[in-house]
Amino acid sequence: MDVRGISYDTDGGWDRAAVRRDLRAIREELYCTAVQLRGADVERLTEAAAYALDTGLDVWILPEPGTGLPRREVLAHLARAAEAAERLRAAHPGRVTLVAGCAYSLLTRGIMPGPHLLVRLRPLPLLRRDGGSGPLHRLVTRQLRRMLAETLGTARAAFRGPVTYAAGFWEDVDWSGYDMVGVNLYRFAANEERYPELLRALTLRAGGKPVVVTEFGCGAYAGAGKACPGSFRIVRWLSARPRIKEGYVRDEYTQAAYLSELIGLYAESGIRGCFVFTFATPGFPHSTDPRYDLDLAGFGVVRVSPDAPGEWETKEAFHAVARAYKAVPHDKAP
Template sequence: MEKKPSRSTEDRGISRARFLAGAAALGLAGAALPATGAQAAADTRTGRPGRGLTRRGVVYTVGAGETPGTAWDPARMRADIRAVRRDLHADTVDVTGDGVERLTATAAEAAERGLHVWLQPTLGDAPQREILEHLAECGRFAERLRRHGASVELSVGCEFWLFVPGIVPGETAQERIENLQTGTADPEQVQRRLTAFTARAAAVGRSVFDGRLSYAAAQDDEVDWTLFDVVGIDYYSYHQDPADYVRELRRYLRWGKPLAITEFGTCTYAGAPQAGGMGWSVVDYDKDPPEIKGGLVRSEHTQAAYLTDLLAVFESMGLYAAMAFEFLTADAPHLADDPLHDLDMASYAITKPVRDRPGDPASPWHWEPKEAFHALSRRYARAAC
């Protein structure tokens, strides 16, 4: 992971990308497990339809953006949600990020478009009281949507040990990651605090929302899943044998509850799947402008193949839901003729931001679909038939 945030994020804590990188760097992304039965392996290798998923979707992040031009915009959001429904053929959108107005407006648009809404507020680096108030306000809105006939679920948050101060020592997520890396934090104390805050968040969620409740955990988090209706896991493993994914995921079924893959994906260069949640770390933010390290080769095919391979695994197991991470990373522009500065290579997004004036941060921009977008679209469309 990056040891130092970029200038654009120093005053705001680190971005969701850094959180993912931090989780992987700390060994919380899960270890490879032995292969399971031959039949499961055969199903995932051949891509034959299994029991299928109930919900197929994508993560849509709302936020302030690193520049005014990349911040959440109502008109752009509405166009994006239309594309999720019409072009990606998803039936579910995971609306995540912070800002009650941004989250609720996006959730309402998704519901209006007939999408199943997975609303997941993730206010970070704020006092615990504010995080819970933010959750409650979003949860009350989700309940209003539900009572008006929308299909909606509420997730109380994501990987609290990273987002929420007071669980791991450190005022910012960057400091908390460093304290875990250096062994400064007491693991038992961290777990007690994590368990306590998760219970508080679940209680807040239950108090304002009568639908299905969940939480998005890192792969090795210890969570009391009796508090929730759906088990949610952010999943970034890499295995050569598809059967190993099956074995690894089966452990999350032991609670007898639906399993949702709340995030899965990879970056856009050869070898990215092997990096898991560390894919973002190939950017050198000490350079101005930031550079891609290591002479990497852009590969949209690598990203697309990983996503569809995992989707085949999830379908073969009949999991409840899977949300690809993520629809768009606006602050990682694609530069087709400048691989050294093609920040989209380090993006998990299934679309690429393209500026009208390449290299100009103030330039207008639009997104274009990557191979992963088209690959998921084909799979999602077939499943809808």
């Protein structure tokens, strides 16, 4: 498993020294071989990618223009990112991959019914249950494939390196035009028992192409492994000050065990690699007051303070990922 990665958000506060420090930690302390850089600001993505390449990390660039944008804006943003990624690829052959979108059916307008993200989340259980035979699944798949044809063409027009897509686990993607298969494959209560089977089915459908799990993770509270990717729902976001709902207890070992177990499973399954979601979640800051400790619902392997979001402390998940990645057989040395 030569792609041992973690995602890193380049939006929010931008401190060049902190970004360099974080990317060095990802390479030297987490034993990653690759980082998935995600963000809307193409200049920041490019600059962070250059830093990462200098540290010895391979780079997967995932441009995220924002949720709910019209298709033309998504395509224009992807075109700019693809041009920037091509310049990096030309300077670093074999080390840059473009991820041409993420879960478009959920994050863009006009594919899944609903005016905004929270409404579009509601039909996901139905899409999972109908096995691809229901009318909603057919509608979403038709619209999604139209979108993917446009985004793939936009990416290929500017970028000469490998291209993939970070598919939602409910999405039905035609992978024939991509260089590898990428899926955000969370394990949670509804698929826990058949998760190994899902991995096997994914590799079979890949038709010999490499498979990468582009996103997986959970929160840091007891029971988070059953709820993810819905860990954010334990927060009362509409309170005057967002707070944790009653009954949820901090448990960093739940998150650590979840990540290490899945990394081991991926290595045994023969897939090419995976990306932990995520390094840090500044929007879910840690607090010593359990009522406001939003880090419980965050997916970061480090915890950050609301007063100093650029600073962080390692969580149990950080050390679990480091141990797991160091132990996995791989082709690229840390």
